[in-house]
Amino acid sequence: MSLRRVVLLAAMAVTAAACATGAPPVEQAPPGGMVSSQRQALVASYSERAQALETDGRLREALEARKIALTVDPDNAAARDGLRAAQAKIDGLISQRLAEGRAAQARGAQVAARRSFLGVLALDPENRAAFEALREQTPDVEGLPHIVRAGDTLAGLAQQYYGNRALGEVIAEANRLAPNARLAAGTQLKIPEVPGVALIRPGARKDPPHASLPGPGAPPATPATPATPASVQREEPAEVNPLLVEARESLERKDYATALGDADRLLASTPSNAEAQALKRSALYGLGKTQYDQKQYKDSYATLGQLVKLAPNHEDAAKLLRQSRGRLIDDHFGRGIRYYREEKLPEAIAEWKAVLEIDPQHIAARKNLEQSERLLKSLEERKQ
Amino acid sequence: MRGRGLGAAILLGGVVLTAGACATSAPPPPPPPSAAAPKPPPMRQSDDFLVVIPNTRETSASLAAQYLGDQSKAWMIEDYTGAATFPAGQAVVIPKRPWNLTGVSATGYRLVPILVYHNLDRAAKGKLVQSAASFEQQMRYLKSEGYRPITMGEFLEFTRMGRQLPKKAVVLTFDDGYKSFKLFAYPVLKELGFSATLFVYTDYVGAGRNALSWPELKDLQAEGFDVQAHSKTHSDLRRAPGETSAQFERRMQAELALPRDMFKRQLGQMPETLAYPYGWWDTDVLKQVKASGYMAAFTVRRQANPSFVSPLTIHRSQIYADMTLEDFAKNLTVFQEEDLR
Numbered sequence: 034m035s036l037r038r039v040v041l042l043a044a045m046a047v048t049a050a051a052c053a054t055g056a057p058p059v060e061q062a063p064p065g066g067m068v069s070s071q072r073q074a075l076v077a078s079y080s081e082r083a084q085a086l087e088t089d090g091r092l093r094e095a096l097e098a099r100k101i102a103l104t105v106d107p108d109n110a111a112a113r114d115g116l117r118a119a120q121a122k123i124d125g126l127i128s129q130r131l132a133e134g135r136a137a138q139a140r141g142a143q144v145a146a147r148r149s150f151l152g153v154l155a156l157d158p159e160n161r162a163a164f165e166a167l168r169e170q171t172p173d174v175e176g177l178p179h180i181v182r183a184g185d186t187l188a189g190l191a192q193q194y195y196g197n198r199a200l201g202e203v204i205a206e207a208n209r210l211a212p213n214a215r216l217a218a219g220t221q222l223k224i225p226e227v228p229g230v231a232l233i234r235p236g237a238r239k240d241p242p243h244a245s246l247p248g249p250g251a252p253p254a255t256p257a258t259p260a261t262p263a264s265v266q267r268e269e270p271a272e273v274n275p276l277l278v279e280a281r282e283s284l285e286r287k288d289y290a291t292a293l294g295d296a297d298r299l300l301a302s303t304p305s306n307a308e309a310q311a312l313k314r315s316a317l318y319g320l321g322k323t324q325y326d327q328k329q330y331k332d333s334y335a336t337l338g339q340l341v342k343l344a345p346n347h348e349d350a351a352k353l354l355r356q357s358r359g360r361l362i363d364d365h366f367g368r369g370i371r372y373y374r375e376e377k378l379p380e381a382i383a384e385w386k387a388v389l390e391i392d393p394q395h396i397a398a399r400k401n402l403e404q405s406e407r408l409l410k411s412l413e414e415r416k417q
Numbered sequence: 418m419r420g421r422g423l424g425a426a427i428l429l430g431g432v433v434l435t436a437g438a439c440a441t442s443a444p445p446p447p448p449p450p451s452a453a454a455p456k457p458p459p460m461r462q463s464d465d466f467l468v469v470i471p472n473t474r475e476t477s478a479s480l481a482a483q484y485l486g487d488q489s490k491a492w493m494i495e496d497y498t499g500a501a502t503f504p505a506g507q508a509v510v511i512p513k514r515p516w517n518l519t520g521v522s523a524t525g526y527r528l529v530p531i532l533v534y535h536n537l538d539r540a541a542k543g544k545l546v547q548s549a550a551s552f553e554q555q556m557r558y559l560k561s562e563g564y565r566p567i568t569m570g571e572f573l574e575f576t577r578m579g580r581q582l583p584k585k586a587v588v589l590t591f592d593d594g595y596k597s598f599k600l601f602a603y604p605v606l607k608e609l610g611f612s613a614t615l616f617v618y619t620d621y622v623g624a625g626r627n628a629l630s631w632p633e634l635k636d637l638q639a640e641g642f643d644v645q646a647h648s649k650t651h652s653d654l655r656r657a658p659g660e661t662s663a664q665f666e667r668r669m670q671a672e673l674a675l676p677r678d679m680f681k682r683q684l685g686q687m688p689e690t691l692a693y694p695y696g697w698w699d700t701d702v703l704k705q706v707k708a709s710g711y712m713a714a715f716t717v718r719r720q721a722n723p724s725f726v727s728p729l730t731i732h733r734s735q736i737y738a739d740m741t742l743e744d745f746a747k748n749l750t751v752f753q754e755e756d757l758r
Contacts, residue, residue, distance in 0.1 A: 067459040067470070075468065075508055090758035091523040097465075101510055104463040148757075154521035154725075155757035164519055164578055167725035197747060199719060202735075206696065206718045227720045230750065274651045274694075275536070275593045276625055278545075302620045302650035 067105070075105045076112055083115060092123050093156050123156050131162060143170060177224040177234065181216045190216075194224045194233050203227055274299065280312045289320035314344050318353075325353055330361040334391075362388050366398055373401070378409045467511040475503045484511050492565065492583040515581035519724040525754040528721035529572055531588040531733040532748060533692075536627070537597040541738040548738065549601035555736070555745050556605050559587065564749065566611040569643045569690065573713055575724050576731070585751050589613040590715070590733060592647060592692060594622055594629045599637070607640075616647035616692035616715075619676045622683075631683040638684055646680065646688035646711070648672045653695060654702045665701065673709040690714060696733075703729050721750045 067075075079102035086095035099116040106112060134149030147170055153163035179190060187201030187210070194204075205212045207225040216222070226232055280295035296313035299306060317340035324333035337354040340347060369384035382405050388398040460469040467484055477491035480503065485493065495501050497512045520527025534547065541548040559566065564585045572588050574580035589606070591598050594617030606613055615629075615637065623630040629637075634644050648654065649672045656665050677687045689712045693702070696717030706714050706729055718732040726732070734748040 067461060071459060071470065071508075072461075092758075093523060097516065100463065101466050101468060104466045105461050105468050107463070151521060151526065151755070152757050154519050154526075155523045158517040158519045158521050159578065161578065164725055168576075168727060170727070199737075199740075199744065199747070202717070203719050206716065209699075230720070275595065275621055275627065276651075278536075279625055279627065298620075298624060303652045306652065 072106045076102045076109050079105070080112060080115060083119065087119065092119065092126070093158070095119055096123060127153050127156050127160065130156070131160075134163065134166060138166065146170070177232065179222045179224050181218050181220045181222060183218045185216050185218070187212070187214065187216065190222070190224065195227060195230050196233060197230065200227060200230070274306075277306075277308060277312070280309070280316070284312060284315055284319070287319060287323075289316045289323060292316035293320060310343075314340060314347065317343070318347070318350055321350070321353060321357070325357055325360075328360075330357050330364060333357040334361050358391060362391055362395065362398075365391075366395075369398070369401060373405060378405050378412075381405055382409070462513065465513055465516070467513055468508055469511065470508050471503055471505050473505050475505075475509070477501045477503075480509065480511060485513070493581075496584045518575075518578050518581050520575075520582070521724070521757065523756075523758045525752055525757065526723050527582070527584070528723055528751050528753055529567075529575065529582065529586050529588060530721040530749050530751065531572070531590060531715070531731065533717060533733045533735045534589070534591045534602070535593060535735075536595045537601040544737045544739055546738055547736065549597075551738070551740075552602060553605050554742060556609055556611065558742060558745070559611070559749075560609050562749075566613070568612040568641075569614040569645070573689070573728075576713070576722070576726055576728060578724065585749075587749065587751075590692070591615045593618065593651070594634065594647075596627050596629055596633075599629065599633060603637070603642075606642075612641065612643070614643040614645055616645050618647040618651040618694065619649050619679045621651065635684055644680070644684060644688070646673075646676045646691045648691070648694050649675050651694045653697050654693060654705075655697055655699045656701050666705070669702070669705040669709070673705055673711070677710065692733075693717075698730065719748065721748075723753065 079098045083095045083098035083102065086092070086098060096116070096119045099112060099119050102112040103109065103116055130149045130152045134146045134153065137143075137146035137149060147167065150163040150166045153160050154167070157163075177194070179194075187204050188198040189201075190204055191200040191202075192198045194200075202212050204210075204222060204224060205214060208222050224232070276295060276299040280292050280299065283289075283292035283295055293313065293316040296309050296316055299309040300313065303309065317336055321333045321336035321340060324330075324336060334354065334357040337350050337357055340350045341354050344350065365384045365387040369381045369388070372378070372381035372384060382402060385398040385402040385405070388395050389402065392398075456472065458469055458472045460467065462468070469480070469484065471480070477494040477498075477500070478488045480494055481491040482488040491501075493515075494509070494511055497516065498510060503509045534552065536546045537549050537552055538546050539549060541551065562585070564587050565583045566589050567582060567586045569588060569590075571580055571582065572586070575582045575586075589611060591602065591613060592615075594615055598615060602613070605611075615634070617629070617634065621628045622634065638644050652672070654669070654672055660668070673691070680686065680688050687710070691706055691711045691713075692715045696715075698706075698714070698716060703714075711729075713728045713731055715731050715733050717735050718730075719734040720732045721734070722731055736745060736748065
């Protein structure tokens with residue numbers, strides 16, 4: 034901003050000079066050079082700007098203004114002296130701030146250390162020592178403590194401290210909580226600083242002397258808005274596994290076979306994923322029920338058998354499994370009778386064997402089987 | 418924004434004033450000495466700066482092309498002077514090289530927001546499937562407001578003090594590797610000239626019905642999109658209660674090291690960076706990530722990053738389907754004010 038104004042002033046000065054002499058100064062300048070009046074005006078304005086910036090404590094920008102003045106007129110002794118003095122002042126301050134930063138680091142004063150190192154970079158944006166020190170600082174050097182009250186939610190606290198409900202995630206993350214965690218009253222949370230966002234401090238709390246937030250230029254704190262009651266909003270998890278989403282969608286569509294495939298794919302890589310396990314159970318039950326309703330008892334018996342093995346306490350599944358089993362036995366047994374009447378003994382025997390495979394205690398099936406086998410044997414003997 | 422408007426007004430006022438002053442007193446300008454060879458404008462330069470007084474009205478792009486040899490360096494002139502057009506006869510300072518690599522100055526420090534998108538579709542669904550129309554609106558907003566989506570590589574150089582970034586640099590990332598990226602995001606990004614990074618988890622690639630395949634990812638990579646790691650199974654990497662060190666290390670081997678080999682085989686290069694599944698990490702995970710050879714790793718903590726961000730906990734802001742444009746814009750903070758005098 035003020036830099037632009039200086040550039041402008043300089044240009045105005047140049048033009049004014051041109052007007053005064055009555056001829057465009059460009060004409061008298063060597064090719065690509067500047068006439069001395071232009072040079073003088075620019076050097077003067079940049080030197081003036083440098084002084085103003087130095088007074089304001091903005092030493093790095095002042096140094097740049099001096100360098101620009103010297104760019105315009107490298108032979109200007111005053112500009113050269115100004116640059117040298119500015120550089121010396123900056124060098125001295127850098128050493129001092131680096132020492133302060135290291136001392137603060139040594140006594141564990143992270144906030145003070147951070148401020149010193151940032152102060153070094155403000156003077157020399159390429160100072161590697163300060164940069165590395167800042168990089169290695171642990172995240173969240175500062176945070177406000179908050180004791181959870183009944184009704185506090187992550188989103189509500191984010192609104193209260195940052196004026197932005199979406200930052201509930203940040204509080205969750207800083208406190209190692211799930212993004213949708215319910216907060217237990219009495220727990221102490223850390224409300225971390227978020228760069229670029231002013232932290233709204235409660236009431237009369239005094240900032241520590243070197244608090245890094247809010248910055249002096251940050252908007253003034255506004256009164257905290259009351260948190261929304263917990264019942265109003267429950268946050269969704271920040272992110273979900275896409276395979277899980279696909280499985281859920283298949284389940285919603287009642288496409289149980291696909292949902293089962295999706296869940297199995299997920300479980301292949303993460304067998305302990307509880308939600309995938311739950312999805313698999315739902316898919317198995319849905320599939321088994323559909324098969325039962327479509328009288329595909331063999332399939333429903335197999336599907337539900339798998340489910341009951343996974344979830345022995347699933348009462349609906351156990352009941353439906355028993356029903357499937359009964360229907361399947363009746364089917365095989367009835368078909369056996371039909372084949373017997375049609376004198377298809379081997380087929381009848383196979384059906385009753387199937388019954389006994391499911392229910393070895395099935396007396397009628399065993400009786401029929403034994404009788405048919407005897408009959409078949411005597412028939413074969415007679416043939417020979 | 419307010420400052421820029423004011424600056425422009427002052428500048429314009431100045432131009433009118435000076436032109437008016439000259440018109441009354443100065444004689445008409447002499448004819449150019451030679452029509453074929455226009456006179457070069459007055460110019461001085463040092464190692465750091467170039468000061469020029471243009472003969473004609475110039476733009477940041479035309480000046481960058483003439484004096485920095487690269488039109489795409491226009492942002493350097495814009496960021497340094499705060500202007501994009503320059504009237505004839507007024508001195509312009511052009512920085513010849515980066516003047517502030519870390520973005521820290523007496524009034525605060527620069528931040529780079531990294532945005533995270535997930536799935537896109539024609540219509541929004543829940544929080545995580547965003548409508549293609551709202552995505553496009555957000556991208557056009559970035560363009561019209563002067564934001565510059567940069568590559569992940571450029572951002573990482575910034576975090577190593579190796580590159581100065583434009584004032585309004587942002588990074589766009591897409592998690593998981595959905596097909597919808599190709600369908601809905603790719604055409605918009607291409608049109609606007611925006612770069613983006615995809616974080617894919619290897620179990621999903623080519624597996625899910627909505628997943629991009631390795632050949633598709635390879636094509637996207639060839640077109641300049643960056644493909645990076647998002648674990649093998651997309652499960653919480655943090656050490657589970659009761660998990661022994663040996664179990665944890667075996668699991669980390671699968672989640673962190675296997676994807677690197679897979680990338681190498683499928684895409685021809687190993688991933689440099691990792692996005693933590695769900696954004697979750699702890700100190701044990703950090704150690705493993707580092708040991709596995711990742712240079713940087715990303716959380717989903719909603720905040721923008723200074724140059725001196727800790728490389729294994731770089732933050733990203735998730736964009737949700739139900740965000741208004743105003744909510745979206747809240748994720749675009751590019752400066753932290755702090756008095757560092």
